[in-house]
Amino acid sequence: MEKYEPQKIEKKWQKKWEKQKLYQAKDFSKKPKKYILIEFPYPSGQGLHVGHCRSYSALDAVARKKRMEGFNVLFPIGWDAFGLPAENFAIKAKVHPQETTRKNIANYKKQMKSLGFSFDWTREINTTDPKYYKWTQWIFLQLFKKGLAYQAEIPINWCPVCKIGLANEEVVGGKCERCNAQVEKKIKKQWLLRITKYADRLIDDLEKVDYLEKVKAQQINWIGKSCGAEIKFPIINNQLSIKVFTTRLDTIFGCTYMVVAPEHEIISELANQILNLTEVKKYVRQAKRKSDLERTELVKEKTGVELKGIKAINPFNQEKIPVWVADYVLPHYGTGAIMAVPFYDERDLEFAKKNNIAVKKVSLADQEKLLNQAKKQGFGKKAVHYKLRDWIFSRQHYWGEPIPIIHCKKCGAVPVSEKDLPIKLPYIEKYQPTKTGESPLAKIDKWVDVKCPKCKSAAKRETDTMPNWAGSSWYFMRYIDPNNNKVLADSKKLKYWMPVDWYNGGFEHTTLHLLYSRFWYKFLYDIGVAPQKEPYSRRTSHGIVLAEDHRKMSKSFGNVINPDDIIQKYGADALRLYEMFMGPFDQAIIWNEKGLVGMRRFLEKVWNLFQKAKTPKNAKLEKLLHQTIKKVTEDIENFKFNTAISQLMILVNEMERQNQLPVTSYQLLLKLLAPMAPHISEEIWYQLGHKKSIFEESWPKYDDKLIKEERITLVIQVNGKVRDKIEVETGISEEQAKKLTLEREKVKKWIQGKKIKKMIFIKGKLINIVC
C-alpha cells in the first residue's frame, strides 16, 4: 500500500459516496428510524467556521454509527439564509443579497462536502426559497387566525442621523454603530406573537424531553414564572391607584415607598398634581433615552425622582407613602410599578438610604398575623407573572419573509388568502431602509398597492418582514417532505420521522431559537399539523471553539481558522478527529493547531497497520478489543467523543506493540473508527478486498465475559496511603487478600509496633489497614 495521502483518498470517497446514494433516508422504511439534526448554518461570507465543524463532525459520527446499527437515519442539511448581515453586506458592497446568499451557500456546500459529512443532500432546504417560505407565511396566517399574532405599539431603536431603525446588535453603548449618534426610541406599530400564552406548557413539557440539565434550567429561568399577588395602592385625593405585583406579600407591612417605571401612565395622569413636574419630566426623558441594557449596566447608581405632591396609601395598614419614579423599574415586567420594602430587599434599601426614605422593621411573624386579618378582608389578588415577553415579530428590513397581511381602511388587517401564498419578496435594486423607519418594501408602490381580499377596495400590503427566527422555527419539519407544495409536510411522513431523536447546536440558541421552535411546534400540534407536543426528544449543546488567543474567533480580531487550510495540511479525517478529541464536547475549547499533529500521526499508525494485518489469531488482543467496542459504543452515545478516540488510540498502540495482528481484529478497529474518520476507514476497507462500503457493515458487538480482567492490581494502603501493590486474581477472597497483605515486607515495615484496628477490603480494588 502507498503512503497515507488523505487529500487523494478523501476526494475520491466523497464522490463515490455521493454516487452510491449511501446516505439517503428512506421514508417509511421497515428499519427503525433515527432523526439526527444539527442546527442549519447561516451562510455568511466568511465561510464555514471550525466551530461548525465541531458539531457536524460529532453528529455525523453519530449518524454513521446509527446507520451501522441498523437504523434508517435522517441526517439533513439546509440554509438559514434570511437576515441582517446579508442585507448590510448588500448595502455596502452593492450586491443583491440574493446573489451573496447564492455564492455563500455554494461555498459552504463545497466546504461541507470536503469534510465528508453524510448529509442527505436530496432534502436540502433554503429559508429564502419562496417554495419554503410559502409555508413560513402559512404558519403565520394560522397564528393570526387563532389570535396569536397581533399588532401593538412597540418602540424600535432609532438613529436620528441615519434615519433608520437599528437592531440591538447595531446599538453599541447606546449609540449608533455607524454614525455614533445617540440612539432614540421610536414608537412603531409592530407584529407580535403571543408566546406568553404557551409559557406554562413550555415549562411543564420539559419533563417529557431529554435535554442537558443546564439547558432546561436556562429555559425555565428565561420564562421566569413567578406566583404572587397583585395589590392596588390608592392615590390620596384621587380616584386613581397604582397596581403592583409582588411575590413577597408577607413583607407588605414594611413597605415605606413605591416606585413606578418612567414609562408608567400614572405620571401623565397625575401631571397636574405633581409639584415638581419639570424635574420629573426631565428624568423621564433621560431614562427613555437609555436602552434596557444601559439601565441594567448602571448597576451601582440607582437614580430616581420623587413625585412630589403625590402620596399612595398602603391598603393593608392605611399608611401614606411617597411615590418615586426610577428607571431601575422596567415597564414590561409585572405591572411596571413596585412596592418597596427596604428592610427585606437590598436594592430597595440602597435606594432608600440614598434618598433618605424611611426603613421600617416589622418581623415576619407579626406580619403574618396582620396579613391573615387583611386576607380575610379580601386584599391581595393572586396573580402569576412571567419574565417571558411576547415575541416581536416585525422587522423593518428587506431581506426577510414578507408578512402576508393586507391593511384595509375598512376591514383592518386582513390575512392574504392561502392560495395566494407565497407572497414573494420583490426583487429590488435599493434595499436601504427608508428614512421613515419603514421597510424598503414600503417604497415599491406596485407591490404595496393591492385590493382588499375582503371588500375589494384599495388597500396596502404589510411591508414589515419576519425576523430571522421565523424560518428556523420549523425547518426540521420541512426536511421530512421538502418538495411538498400542498402542505408544509405530509402528515404520514411527519408521523414516521418526528420527533427529532437527537438535536445538537450551540448554547447561544438555548433561550431564543429553542423556545421559539418549541412554541411553533406546540402551536402546530394544537391545529393538528404536528404529531406530538415536543419537537426534540434529546438536545445537546456543544461548547464554542475559541481562537488560540483565548478570544472568540472573529474577522475583526484576525484569528479565524479556515477549515480549508487545515484539510489541505492534515486531511479532513484528522480535522474531524481533532474537533472531537480536543476536549469535552459541551465545553468551550481553545483551538491549538499542534493537536492536529497527533491526530495525523494516529491515522498514519492505523494506515501502516495494514502491512501487519495478516495473522489468523492473537488472543492477547481479544480483551482490549472488546473493551474498546464497549467504550466507543457507549461514549459516542453519551457524546464523550474525546474518550472514545483515546480508547481507539490505546488499541492502536497495542496493535503496534504486538507482533501479530489478525485481519479480523484490524477490521474491527476500522469499523469502530469509521464513523469518526470515514475516509481512511473506507479506503483501507476496500484495500482489504471488500466490495461493499464499510458503512453497510453492522456495528460490532462486545462480549461482556471477554471484557473482565482475570488478574488485577490490588492496592495496599496503610492508613489511607498507598504503600504496596500486589497482582492477584480478580475474584480473590477477603481472607486470602488479608493474608497475602500481612505477609508483605513493606506492609510489615509500616505496621510494625502498631495495633491493627481494622482492615477494609474493597473487592477488586484495594485493601486498607487502619492502625
Add this chain to the structure above:
RNA sequence: GCCCAGGUGGCGUAAUUGGUAAACGCAAUAGACUGAGGCUCUAUGCUCGUAAGAGCGUGCGGGUUCGAGUCCCGCCCUGGGCACCA
C-alpha cells in the same frame, strides 16, 4: 447585581461516580538506536536523595470518612449569558 459553567502537570485534558491522581494527545529535557535525523524506543508531577526511599501534590480555608479531584460548609478566581424580574 442575577443565572449557568468551570478551576487537576509546561499545555489540551482523563479518572470505573467515594477507592492507585494525571489515561490519551501535544511540547520540552535526558538517554538508547542510527552514517544522520524533524524516524522509533525508554524515562521525566514537584522537593530532598547517588539510590532505595520519604515528604508534598487536583484554586484557598475548614469539615465528614478507614480513604476526598469527587460529598458538606465558607471564601477566592476565570469564562459564558442576561431583560436590575420585585
